[in-house]
Amino acid sequence: MPSPWPKHARIAVTLTFDFDAESGWLSRDPALKDRPGIMSQGWYGAKVGVPRILRVLKAEKLPATFFIPGWVVEKYPAESAMIRDAGYEIGHHGYLHERATPDNPEGERDAFAKGMRALDAVLGVTPAGYRAPAWDLTPITLDCVKQHGMTYSSNLMDDVFPYVHPGTSIVELPVQWVLDDAPYFMFNPLVLNRPMNTAEAIYGVWRDEFLAMYEWGGLFNLTCHPEVVGHGSRMLMLRRLIRFMKKQKGVWFATCREVAQHWLTRSR
Numbered sequence: 001m002p003s004p005w006p007k008h009a010r011i012a013v014t015l016t017f018d019f020d021a022e023s024g025w026l027s028r029d030p031a032l033k034d035r036p037g038i039m040s041q042g043w044y045g046a047k048v049g050v051p052r053i054l055r056v057l058k059a060e061k062l063p064a065t066f067f068i069p070g071w072v073v074e075k076y077p078a079e080s081a082m083i084r085d086a087g088y089e090i091g092h093h094g095y096l097h098e099r100a101t102p103d104n105p106e107g108e109r110d111a112f113a114k115g116m117r118a119l120d121a122v123l124g125v126t127p128a129g130y131r132a133p134a135w136d137l138t139p140i141t142l143d144c145v146k147q148h149g150m151t152y153s154s155n156l157m158d159d160v161f162p163y164v165h166p167g168t169s170i171v172e173l174p175v176q177w178v179l180d181d182a183p184y185f186m187f188n189p190l191v192l193n194r195p196m197n198t199a200e201a202i203y204g205v206w207r208d209e210f211l212a213m214y215e216w217g218g219l220f221n222l223t224c225h226p227e228v229v230g231h232g233s234r235m236l237m238l239r240r241l242i243r244f245m246k247k248q249k250g251v252w253f254a255t256c257r258e259v260a261q262h263w264l265t266r267s268r
């Protein structure tokens, strides 16, 4: 099969970071705001995770996409501006990381619009793409994406290549749980009490996913969270993975927006 990527690249790699900070906890239970022990796990993403990730990306000279909920942009304007000013793409990720449900379309539309307004008001950013909190879509989500004039969605899990949603010009950039840091590393003694994986083990999983995608010629769309991947051993692992990928020939590192735009031109 001929390469679908620019310059006949063998694979496209998008490094994406969902900068959720504590919004994931708060959207599940607003009362957690009075539990600093729990909240601090999210604060870590802003205080330590984001600067560490930016440092690695800069040193390795790679593009990346950060999906940020509007509430996080408002609470952490300096960290969000750092991401923008370093030239990384910023995408839409809800307002307070609310998980949309099919029984509340108005609530979903409101949160979608509120997140957009926050990105514009604080950062002057009009995002080109949407990643739903927890990748959970409803029958109206793609309509919101379309109405706000976006180019892509990065939420569904049914392919290893991008595709255009039928009847629209919205490109889907598929994701996979296997390429997300959260299922391996998240820990909560009350809810998710299980041993955490070692970074070493997940290095093996992600490297092999990359090698498979290199062979298949698809999209390696990695999703990390500053509050999850931003810890010592995991940051070393992420850098090691990045360096491994950079050593291979024909790897196209791009932002989600670039991949989506490329896919649209070749679909026309």
Ligand SMILES: [Zn+2]
Pocket (backbone or CB within 6 Å): 018, 020, 024, 093, 097, 133, 134
């Ligand atoms: Zn998220």
